[in-house]
Amino acid sequence: MLQGIETKAIGAEPPARCRSSAARRALLARASDLGVPRGYARARRLRLQREPARLAAIGTDVYGRTQWLQPRAAGALAALRQAALRDGVVLEVVSAFRSIEYQLGILQRKLARGQPMAAILRVSAAPGYSEHHSGRCVDLTTPGFAPLEETFEQSRAFAWLTRHAATFGFALSYPRGNPHAFAYEPWHWCWHAQRAGAAPATSTTRHK
Numbered sequence: 001m002l003q004g005i006e007t008k009a010i011g012a013e014p015p016a017r018c019r020s021s022a023a024r025r026a027l028l029a030r031a032s033d034l035g036v037p038r039g040y041a042r043a044r045r046l047r048l049q050r051e052p053a054r055l056a057a058i059g060t061d062v063y064g065r066t067q068w069l070q071p072r073a074a075g076a077l078a079a080l081r082q083a084a085l086r087d088g089v090v091l092e093v094v095s096a097f098r099s100i101e102y103q104l105g106i107l108q109r110k111l112a113r114g115q116p117m118a119a120i121l122r123v124s125a126a127p128g129y130s131e132h133h134s135g136r137c138v139d140l141t142t143p144g145f146a147p148l149e150e151t152f153e154q155s156r157a158f159a160w161l162t163r164h165a166a167t168f169g170f171a172l173s174y175p176r177g178n179p180h181a182f183a184y185e186p187w188h189w190c191w192h193a194q195r196a197g198a199a200p201a202t203s204t205t206r207h208k
């Protein structure tokens with residue numbers, strides 16, 4: 001039996017998603033009204049992300065909340081975590097699927113606290129453009145490290161991911177100097193269907 005990996009969330013309902021492209025456009029318009037700059041997506045080389053029709057529970061995160069991914073990504077993450085455990089590495093989930101509406105709430109809360117839009121958009125994607133909307137991405141941590149801190153790159157877990165994540169189709173989305181002008185996120189890993197089963201990286205370089 002694997003400890004610490006729950007694969008079912010009994011009685012939990014997946015988070016709501018946009019029911020139509022009109023609903024999605026309405027949320028994007030609200031983000032624009034809040035001050036997301038015109039031309040944001042092009043300037044940051046970001047694609048509009050679609051929310052998945054189906055979501056599978058992946059167990060609870062470090063805060064005890066049930067988290068969700070699209071089913072194939074959920075399966076890939078379970079395999080990744082099990083392989084890590086076999087090597088003595090515990091990977092914990094901080095965040096997984098987030099809806100466009102949820103991202104809009106993040107933006108509203110940060111603005112309400114007085115943070116400038118430019119500062120917010122350096123660390124948070126504008127609603128509609130977070131990879132988390134796709135249900136293919138997770139923010140990971142490991143015991144002994146604070147969630148969503150750059151120091152995660154000093155963990156054994158990060159070293160393990162750098163070496164093995166590609167085998168399971170996961171890649172680091174925002175390395176240092178990424179073309180999207182996001183802050184470095186050693187914790188954010190995204191599953192790409194076409195990369196699943198790819199040969200493991202042979203390089204021991206941490207950030208490539």
Ligand SMILES: [Zn+2]
Nearest residue numbers: 132138139188
């Ligand atoms: Zn993330």
